[in-house]
Amino acid sequence: MSNITNEGLILACSAIGAGLAMIAGIGPGIGQGIAAGHGASAVGKNPGAKGDITSTMLLGQAVAETTGLYGLAIAFILLFANPLLGKL
């Protein structure tokens, strides 16, 4: 244990934290899948409104994706612009 420097410890924990932050991807994945499923069934019921349904579905999916992207932003910050290294 004594070989680990402070910097190395922070980098290792940041990498683990970045991995954990990407767990945020689960929610948008499920949400987008549900939206796409309902979109598909809506097209099945009313094939004439395919354009409107597709654009509404994409809009909803894009909004649902935001939470996942917050996780991604945290992961990128931890990996490439680590603010914790400056606190040493």
Place this chain on the structure above:
Amino acid sequence: MENNVDFMIHGLVKFHLFGQELWITTTHVCVLIVMLVLIVFAVIANYKIRHAKEIPDTFQNIIELIVESLDNMVNNIMGDNAGKFRNYIGTIFLFILLSNLSGLFGLRPPTADYGTTLCLGLITFVMIQYNNIKYNKGRAFTELFKPLPFLFPINLIGEIATPISLSLRLFGNVLSGTVMMALIYGLLPLFIKIGFPAFLHVYFDIFSGCIQTYVFCMLTMVFISQKIPEGKS
């Protein structure tokens, strides 16, 4: 290994202004290239439309198709209010689309820099609030205290979060595509690098880029038309 993977923004020229150290980065260069392409295209299109022919040739047809489909998109979402916003939405649509697609031509997409997307988000924010105050007058402020006065901070955060989430969405999607492509290019041996990444480019650059462009413009239009009451245009 370390040298192969490269997706960061690089500084090119350093200068000092008002005591601050400022950089001209690759993002600036890419934005300029995108703008140059758009300006040249606009000048040629303008010339062509001024000298429009009775029987349109290919280029004239393409211009008419682009303008018509952009106008249709704005008309579908904003309805009666579309008139004033066609220019703005069409402009940012073309700019973001070309920025996202510029990854195909070996540039670093300018939208993969938070500076670019935050500016786009702030322009949208100003437009939303301007229209809010213009059409709702005093109600634009009293609306923040509804339904209960002590919810004011939450409503305020909700308004401020709009441009941040808009810009982060575009930034995150394009940056994740850029990083993923850079990692793949860094990992693959040389002989697979020819041809194979094209399929990934189709997804990360073309599909994701087009969807995000559409979503950004769509959300801008939805947010603006939310603030304009029914029957006013």
